[in-house]
Amino acid sequence: MEPIYENIQPNINSSFYSFMESPGCCEPFWHIHPEYELVYIHSGSNERHIGSNITRYTNGDLLLIGSNIPHSNLGNVDDAHNKEVVIQMSEDFVDNQLGGFVEFNEISDLFKRSLHGISFHARVKEKVGPMLMQLVQYKSFEKLLKLIEILGLLASTQDYTLLHTNTASLHIQSNDFNRVNRINNFVSEHYSRNIPLKELADLTGLTETSFSRFFKKVTGKTFITFLNEYRIQKACTFLAKSNSNISEVMMKSGFVEPAHFTRVFKRYTSYTPRDYKKKIRTKEL
Numbered sequence: 413m414e415p416i417y418e419n420i421q422p423n424i425n426s427s428f429y430s431f432m433e434s435p436g437c438c439e440p441f442w443h444i445h446p447e448y449e450l451v452y453i454h455s456g457s458n459e460r461h462i463g464s465n466i467t468r469y470t471n472g473d474l475l476l477i478g479s480n481i482p483h484s485n486l487g488n489v490d491d492a493h494n495k496e497v498v499i500q501m502s503e504d505f506v507d508n509q510l511g512g513f514v515e516f517n518e519i520s521d522l523f524k525r526s527l528h529g530i531s532f533h534a535r536v537k538e539k540v541g542p543m544l545m546q547l548v549q550y551k552s553f554e555k556l557l558k559l560i561e562i563l564g565l566l567a568s569t570q571d572y573t574l575l576h577t578n579t580a581s582l583h584i585q586s587n588d589f590n591r592v593n594r595i596n597n598f599v600s601e602h603y604s605r606n607i608p609l610k611e612l613a614d615l616t617g618l619t620e621t622s623f624s625r626f627f628k629k630v631t632g633k634t635f636i637t638f639l640n641e642y643r644i645q646k647a648c649t650f651l652a653k654s655n656s657n658i659s660e661v662m663m664k665s666g667f668v669e670p671a672h673f674t675r676v677f678k679r680y681t682s683y684t685p686r687d688y689k690k691k692i693r694t695k696e697l
Contacts, residue, residue: 415444415482416630417592420500421641424681425552425648425692427509428501428559432548433487435494441485448506448523449477450499450562452537452544456490462529463580474537476566478527479503480581497544499559510560519560522567529575536571591616592630603643604666609635643667644680651689658685 422429429447435456442461457470461484462477469486477483487496506523510516522530532540540562547558594615599607612635613623627635647665650656656664662685667673677685 415442418443418445419592419596419630419638420445420447420502421638421645422502424641424645425652426555427505428499430497430499430548430555432498432545433496435487435489435492435496442482443484444480444482445500446479447500447502448479448526449475449483450501450544451475451477451486452495452497452541453486453488454491454495454541454545456488456494458486458488458490459484460486460531462575465529465575465580467575469531471534472537472541474532474540476522476526476530476532478523478529478579478581479506481527481529482580495545497541497548499544499547510563516560518567519563522563525574527579527581528577529580530566531573531575532566532569533571533573536566536569540565591626595627599639599642603639603646604664606666607639639666640676641680644677647673647677647685648681648688648692651685652692658689661685 420429451473453469453473455472457468460467460469460473460475462475463481463483473486475486488494506520511520543558543562543565547555547562550558595612598612598615609620609623613620616623616626618626624635627633627638633641643666647661647667650661650664651658654661659670662668662670662673665673667676674684677683677688681688683691
């Protein structure tokens with residue numbers, strides 16, 4: 413079965429995506445994405461399908477899955493109090509941002525090993541798991557520092573198993589992959605203007621109805637939700653890194669009506685644009 417391409421965006425005001433679920437996602441979903449993925453399952457057991465490796469974990473799991481390795485969801489509902497923490501890091505974050513520091517050479521080596529798929533043993537899981545559960549509760553700066561600390565611990569341990577002898581990363585060129593790439597590139601160039609659904613349907617060779625169905629299947633969200641998330645990320649960047657006023661940021665981000673912009677911005681960040689700008693300038697975020 414060909415894996416579905418999953419589109420992933422970093423959390424607002426963050427360089428990577430992190431979330432925690434309880435009792436943990438357990439629906440099978442064979443998928444692929446270019447992001448590196450660190451997964452912690454607190455407890456329980458389930459089948460583990462990573463690339464061509466199919467095994468079963470018991471009493472939880474801690475994995476680092478390399479870029480473009482097809483895999484299924486790993487969580488389970490064996491324990492009503494179970495937790496699943498997932499950290500997803502882009503190739504740019506791993507190769508260029510972290511990889512740009514010689515001090516992180518061991519971490520770079522860790523990510524190279526992750527292209528085989530890495531299963532960490534119980535002793536490491538018991539130490540790192542609680543740290544990951546803490547990480548998702550932190551604000552952006554503390555979250556980044558905690559992630560680097562965790563990656564440093566994982567890079568220094570020998571207490572792990574590689575799931576594949578050879579690298580399991582795939583270069584997917586499926587229709588889904590190509591279509592989502594075209595959509596991502598198009599949005600990155602045109603997010604600041606109105607984007608009619610017909611334009612996207614034509615871009616992907618689908619009818620408008622088929623495009624909406626396809627996008628929801630591949631990404632798990634509607635296109636307008638995806639577009640709003642993208643625009644709000646841009647608005648956060650503009651507010652943090654430019655001297656533009658809020659009206660200018662609104663227009664540059666692709667919004668037209670101030671009330672709508674404020675409502676959507678607050679939905680994703682919990683702040684109004686004005687409050688967000690104040691907090692980012694006083695380093696409260």
